Amino acid sequence: MAQLLRGGCSGRIFKSGATVAARSMSTAWWHQVEPAPKDPILGVTEAFLADPSPNKVNVGVGAYRDDNGKPVVLECVREAERRIAGNLNMEYLPMGGSVKMVEETLKLAYGENSDLIKNKQIAAVQALSGTGACRLFADFQKRFSPDSQIYIPVPTWANHHNIWRDAHVPQEKFLYYHPASRGLDFVSMMDDIKNAPNGSFFLLHACAHNPTGVDPSEEQWREISHQFKVKGHFAFFDMAYQGFASGDPERDAKSIRIFLEDGHLIGCAQSYAKNMGLYGQRVGCLSVVCEDEKQAVAVKGQLQQLARPMYSNPPVHGALIVSTILGDPDLKNLWLKEVKDMADRIIGMRTALRENLEKLGSPLSWEHITKQIGMFCYSGMTPEQVDRLTKEYHIYMTRNGRISMAGVTTGNVGYLANAIHQVTK
Amino acid sequence: MEKQSIAVSPTSGRSEARNSVFDHVVRAPEDPILGVTVAYNKDPSPVKLNLGVGAYRTEEGKPLVLNVVRKAEQTLVNDSSRVKEYLPIVGLADFNKLSAKLILGADSPAIQENRVATVQSLSGTGSLRVGAEFLARHYHERTIYIPQPTWGNHPKVFGLGGLSVKTYRYYDPATRGLNFQGLLEDLGSAPSGSVVLLHACAHNPTGVDPTPEQWEQIRQLIRSKALLPFFDSAYQGFASGSLDTDALSVRMFVADGGECFVAQSYAKNMGLYGERVGALSIVCSSADVASRVESQLKLVIRPMYSNPPIHGASIVATILKDRTLFQEWTIELKAMADRIISMRHQLFEALRSRGTPGDWSHIIKQIGMFTFTGLNSEQVAFMTKEYHIYMTSDGRISMAGLSSKTVPHLADAIHAAATQVA
Numbered sequence: 145m146a147q148l149l150r151g152g153c154s155g156r157i158f159k160s161g162a163t164v165a166a167r168s169m170s171t172a173w174w175h176q177v178e179p180a181p182k183d184p185i186l187g188v189t190e191a192f193l194a195d196p197s198p199n200k201v202n203v204g205v206g207a208y209r210d211d212n213g214k215p216v217v218l219e220c221v222r223e224a225e226r227r228i229a230g231n232l233n234m235e236y237l238p239m240g241g242s243v244k245m246v247e248e249t250l251k252l253a254y255g256e257n258s259d260l261i262k263n264k265q266i267a268a269v270q271a272l273s274g275t276g277a278c279r280l281f282a283d284f285q286k287r288f289s290p291d292s293q294i295y296i297p298v299p300t301w302a303n304h305h306n307i308w309r310d311a312h313v314p315q316e317k318f319l320y321y322h323p324a325s326r327g328l329d330f331v332s333m334m335d336d337i338k339n340a341p342n343g344s345f346f347l348l349h350a351c352a353h354n355p356t357g358v359d360p361s362e363e364q365w366r367e368i369s370h371q372f373k374v375k376g377h378f379a380f381f382d383m384a385y386q387g388f389a390s391g392d393p394e395r396d397a398k399s400i401r402i403f404l405e406d407g408h409l410i411g412c413a414q415s416y417a418k419n420m421g422l423y424g425q426r427v428g429c430l431s432v433v434c435e436d437e438k439q440a441v442a443v444k445g446q447l448q449q450l451a452r453p454m455y456s457n458p459p460v461h462g463a464l465i466v467s468t469i470l471g472d473p474d475l476k477n478l479w480l481k482e483v484k485d486m487a488d489r490i491i492g493m494r495t496a497l498r499e500n501l502e503k504l505g506s507p508l509s510w511e512h513i514t515k516q517i518g519m520f521c522y523s524g525m526t527p528e529q530v531d532r533l534t535k536e537y538h539i540y541m542t543r544n545g546r547i548s549m550a551g552v553t554t555g556n557v558g559y560l561a562n563a564i565h566q567v568t569k
Numbered sequence: 570m571e572k573q574s575i576a577v578s579p580t581s582g583r584s585e586a587r588n589s590v591f592d593h594v595v596r597a598p599e600d601p602i603l604g605v606t607v608a609y610n611k612d613p614s615p616v617k618l619n620l621g622v623g624a625y626r627t628e629e630g631k632p633l634v635l636n637v638v639r640k641a642e643q644t645l646v647n648d649s650s651r652v653k654e655y656l657p658i659v660g661l662a663d664f665n666k667l668s669a670k671l672i673l674g675a676d677s678p679a680i681q682e683n684r685v686a687t688v689q690s691l692s693g694t695g696s697l698r699v700g701a702e703f704l705a706r707h708y709h710e711r712t713i714y715i716p717q718p719t720w721g722n723h724p725k726v727f728g729l730g731g732l733s734v735k736t737y738r739y740y741d742p743a744t745r746g747l748n749f750q751g752l753l754e755d756l757g758s759a760p761s762g763s764v765v766l767l768h769a770c771a772h773n774p775t776g777v778d779p780t781p782e783q784w785e786q787i788r789q790l791i792r793s794k795a796l797l798p799f800f801d802s803a804y805q806g807f808a809s810g811s812l813d814t815d816a817l818s819v820r821m822f823v824a825d826g827g828e829c830f831v832a833q834s835y836a837k838n839m840g841l842y843g844e845r846v847g848a849l850s851i852v853c854s855s856a857d858v859a860s861r862v863e864s865q866l867k868l869v870i871r872p873m874y875s876n877p878p879i880h881g882a883s884i885v886a887t888i889l890k891d892r893t894l895f896q897e898w899t900i901e902l903k904a905m906a907d908r909i910i911s912m913r914h915q916l917f918e919a920l921r922s923r924g925t926p927g928d929w930s931h932i933i934k935q936i937g938m939f940t941f942t943g944l945n946s947e948q949v950a951f952m953t954k955e956y957h958i959y960m961t962s963d964g965r966i967s968m969a970g971l972s973s974k975t976v977p978h979l980a981d982a983i984h985a986a987a988t989q990v991a
Contacts, residue, residue: 460843
């Protein structure tokens, strides 16, 4: 056996005892594969789970927790699941996904009585949550606007960069967050919008900007929309938190509605991960507003052509849950109430965190905690301060200082406030 | 405002439609396979028959949710402690381990030595796409050889995944069997290191599989040329009725200690079609390599869909880890496979009794869900128009769509096409 190893074995065909030959020839293939860096967001939860400390707090991933720090399955979801269990059919969905789910989803983004929906001007397909919707759009953008780039806000959800990079769409930045005020750098943002070449593609967070929680005001959105008109820019909205931000889905869609009123033909990624708690089901929708029905049919078909070689057709279970809930007025009302409860709890935690920090006599301003909106608070802490929080207090968050408010409870808000105070004073 | 800052496209208020930046987008052609069902649905004829998509049908022509799947689902629903949080990027750990065991064998040394990197993915399609993207980034050869013919979606999956696609001879129209010489020649002349797509069993669309002896020759050739095998296993258990028999080709390759890719799907063998459940396993030469490979697979997956859907994988894991449920599954699986084999025999007999010209023995020699009838596209079009038979234009029929009641109608159609259309 050893002699076979040393003897070298290129090119000769052995009998079936040739295990040795195959092994030594193929070790060369993956030598160059480097271990990949951990995902900055999902890696936080991995580290948290590995920590044995009884005081540990996870304010990393944006997944909702109740006041006991437990994940939540909404009542409306449990009821929907009861109804669909024993479903006689697990057949393939069409490539574009569940028609019923998509119809209901468009109403949420575009409005119940939207003319665009009535006129069938919207090309829409079910997608693999928000990530899948963005990726499908990025691939579509690459194929049909091959010379375009995507303007991405600074900062943004880290995976946005990965998505457009893997779609081979070049990226540009536009300024967004103002570190000094922990608010919106509106002036710089408008400058970047004006200075971008006409007809540029922009990624906008419809509400509850991730990771900063900083959203433009209604007046600011109107100015942005107007400038987009002037420049002929394309607006792609990533809406991952509709309902979750203010508690009112209609209100959270305001930015989109402003753009639609101004006649923009937008693109939109929607996700049910947070607002219906369907995280692991991967349910979402990609829509592209077109000039007319004919164009919408063409665009939808092309989106399907991109989905087919990626996953053929999207998963049915989560889509069924969504269409069951949104298609039943009672279940839909229950959902609206449960979304509002989640949003209210988070708003309550923002207030509590800020008050705790102020009570501790922190010299810094923590006003931004209650001004920001949605699941995340951009604390303004440095990576080094975050590292101290993790090492000394077993508090887990992403190193950009982003706190997932959903992970804050009445039980841990005091501990969290004290820890933050200690590393920032 | 200054004229030079006004955009090219007209932009006044809400009454004027904006020009779309996607105005030039043309309508895409229908997917040839899924488009068949679209056409079928539009047909009002009471005798219409859908032999297009490979989705199993009962004798009554109905889709089937396996009993064991119903039971597993009920268990999940009743467990109120279950949550729907994000799975890890690589998917459900139990599911991954059990899937690797299923295809590679519980006693596989590759598994025991931790040399297998497995990620949950979106059925077979998703497994293939993730594998392709990984190869395009990390492998020194960018060409994949796919059999001629193959599933229509394969070239697009590998192409969009970043590989260039070449073909190797596979199907012999003259014998309606395997062109073994052509296969050996084409793989023999492929550049060393090239990737080779192999259908683990029940080749789609032809139903023509190599014999075990032929597989052994293929294995030797592939290893001697250091070609990288990429198995597509979409029908394990569904072809012969035995999970182990249908995995023989894959296990043969893993037994020689070499590396390979395997894409698994649970769409057909567990009837989980729309749940999109599958797994990609990469068998590596060492545990260290497997670990690094897994970490890189995550970087492919994250910008595609972040993490895979939980429901279908939970059902599969529930079944595979429970001895009773697993047994029940193997019985239901064999029943599906047996029904299809029975349809093959019935169709063959029906054509024989009609005296349909030609040799139709390939119907019973081929294996799995599909039969490559050998009918040409004109004959297929004729059968659709005159007999309301829906199938892909390459002459492929899904045996799963047949029942004892509908075999005579199909036999009539084939007979008419064979005698009236060139």
